[in-house]
Amino acid sequence: xxxxTQTPKHLITATGQRVTLRCSPRSGDLSVYWxxxxxxxxxxxxxxxxxxxxxxxGNILERFSAQQxxxxxSELNLxxxxxxxxxxxxxxxxxxxxxxxxYFGPGTRLTVT
Amino acid sequence: xxxxxxxxxxLSVQEGRISILNCDYTNSMFDYFLWYKKYPAEGPTxxxxxxxxxxxxxxxxxxxFLNKSAKHLSLHIVPSxxxxxxxxxxxxxxxxxxxxxxxxxxxxxxxxxx
Numbered sequence: 001x002x003x004x005t006q007t008p009k010h011l012i013t014a015t016g017q018r019v020t021l022r023c024s025p026r027s028g029d030l031s032v033y034w035x036x037x038x039x040x041x042x043x044x045x046x047x048x049x050x051x052x053x054x055x056x057x058g059n060i061l062e063r064f065s066a067q068q069x070x071x072x073x074s075e076l077n078l079x080x081x082x083x084x085x086x087x088x089x090x091x092x093x094x095x096x097x098x099x100x101x102x103y104f105g106p107g108t109r110l111t112v113t
Numbered sequence: 114x115x116x117x118x119x120x121x122x123x124l125s126v127q128e129g130r131i132s133i134l135n136c137d138y139t140n141s142m143f144d145y146f147l148w149y150k151k152y153p154a155e156g157p158t159x160x161x162x163x164x165x166x167x168x169x170x171x172x173x174x175x176x177x178f179l180n181k182s183a184k185h186l187s188l189h190i191v192p193s194x195x196x197x198x199x200x201x202x203x204x205x206x207x208x209x210x211x212x213x214x215x216x217x218x219x220x221x222x223x224x225x226x227x
Contacts, residue, residue, distance in 0.1 A: 104156030
C-alpha cells in the first residue's frame with residue numbers, strides 16, 4: 001500500500017460527458033501528479049501540482065483540468081469525453097516538487113462508451 | 114517523438130540468473146532517471162534512481178547503470194526471482210527553458226521462469 005488513494009476505482013460513462021477523478025496523496029507529500037496510461041502505452045505525464053499551485057504540465061488536453069485543494073487532495077476533471085479517453089488514470093505523490101521518487105495510487109479505470 | 118525508449122517489450126529469464134533491462138533517451142537535458150515496477154491492477158512502484166552526476170547506483174539486488182555519452186541506462190537484477198515478474202518502466206526528468214519534462218518509457222515485461 002503506497003498510501004495514495006484514488007476514487008473511484010472504475011468509471012463507465014458515455015461520450016460527451018464529464019467526470020471527476022479524485023486523489024489523496026500520502027501524508028506529508030506536497031506534490032500530486034496525474035498520469036494517463038492507454039492500452040499498450042506507457043505512462044503519459046499530464047500535470048503536477050505542488051502545495052496547491054500548478055507546477056508542471058505535460059501532454060494534458062484542453063478538455064482536461066486539475067486542481068489541488070488546501071488539504072492537498074487533488075481532482076482531475078475530464079470533459080467532453082471521447083472514446084479515446086478510455087484509459088487508466090494514475091495519481092502519484094511526492095514530498096517535494098522535483099520529479100524524483102513518486103508513490104502511485106492504484107489508478108482509476110475510465111471506460112467511455 | 115518518443116524521448117525515452119524501451120526497445121524490448123518483453124524479456125524472459127531463468128530464476129537465479131541476471132535480468133538486464135535497457136532504456137535509451139534522446140534528450141541530453143534529462144538529469145535524473147528512475148525505474149519503476151508495475152504489477153497488474155496496481156500502480157507503479159518506485160525501484161531505484163540515479164542522478165546524471167553518477168554512473169552507477171545499487172540497492173540490494175537492483176543496480177542501475179547510466180552511460181551519458183550513449184544516452185543509455187540499464188537495470189540489472191541479480192539474482193532474478195519469480196516475484197520480479199512485472200512490467201518495468203524507466204523514466205527521465207529534467208528542466209528545459211524553465212519547464213520540467215518528465216517522460217516514461219513504454220515498459221518491458223519481465224518474466225522470471227522458475
